[in-house]
Amino acid sequence: MAVSRADAAGASTRRLAFKEFAQYQAPTRVVSGQGLLDSAGFEFMKEGAKRPLLVTDQVIRGTGLVDRVGAGVQDGGLEVAGIFDEVPQDSSTVVVERCAEAATAAGADSFLAIGGGSVMDTTKVAATVFSHGGTVRDYEGAYTLPRADDGMGPPLPIAPLACIPTTAGTGSEVSIAAVIKDDAAKVKLELADLPLYPRLAILDPDATRTLPPAIAASTGMDAMTHAVECYVSNDSSPHEQATALHALRLIRDNLERAVHEPEDDDARGNMLVAASLAITINLGATHSMSHPCGGQFGVPHGVANAINLPHVVRFNAAGGGAIADGYRDVSEILGLDPAGPDDEVGDRLATHIEGLVGSLGLPTRLSLVGVPEDGIPGLVEGAMGDGCTLMNPRDPSEDDYADLFRAAL
């Protein structure tokens, strides 16, 4: 049983329960530095790639970035098998399967994603379908990829996979997970297994130079949500909590600069690092609320998180004890007073986040981004069924979620 710092008069330390189970690994090789795009071939060669398919979207291709990476791939002695640039903003199972077919048709042996979360998640799952056959649905859920020894051994490898993120937010370039929309069922499928960790991530601020400020803001708030949710989640490991706190320091010092001064290479580079430190699958109710906002009303993921996070912070902090103490740590890093009653700590942090969201120029209400009041029952159902609900430190009921959505509307 943890002793709340608020209750422990004068004490600057607290007794933390030792978790019954925690797991941590970060197998992706991360290289970061300005200009590393030009060494994409040299770096990807070390992961066994010879003929990568480059996967991107048409907006990024239009900036010339893909041509630069392609030249970097060839400069390392690799061949570009082809370019698949048909990934939409919110990728779907149909696109993933088309991407896998394109790789087969082009004689590719590996995948290099150049893009944001949608491009990277598409590429990760396309590499899976390319390597093992079947459809996206076959791999839905956690630890569902084929394994040796009748499923009890290690997962079978997939084709070499590298990511160059062009947004600083999702952290997909170093994560175990991917989210893909099933258009027919209007749901987002969540996939997570060890081979989905890319073998290589290249963090180069040149790749985010043309990012529109609104996207820098929303994806940056996604990273901040990962860090805040991870730090108080039931399921996070102490190792992830450590990386979450440093991600928060980098976000505190760089997010607004990266949005308001897009020519600031240091700020954009530091935000790429922050996003890769913040990412985890151990999240909470903010993500449970934001997933159906995206699936049912097309609200961009980072925007939904930016709107929902403060309300979840208030709700969770009212649970008190270790949860509120987690928010005290977050508050300290963000320069806020961590003292006072639990609900006050939550309210102060939530108000700070709302101010940040406003200063970044993002919407602060779901009603401003296409969510109608009569959509709430469907959103509640989606949030209750979302896997992140189980990891939230306070157990939300249907009524709690309805209140949270109403507060965010």
Ligand SMILES: [Fe+2]
């Ligand atoms: Fe997220």
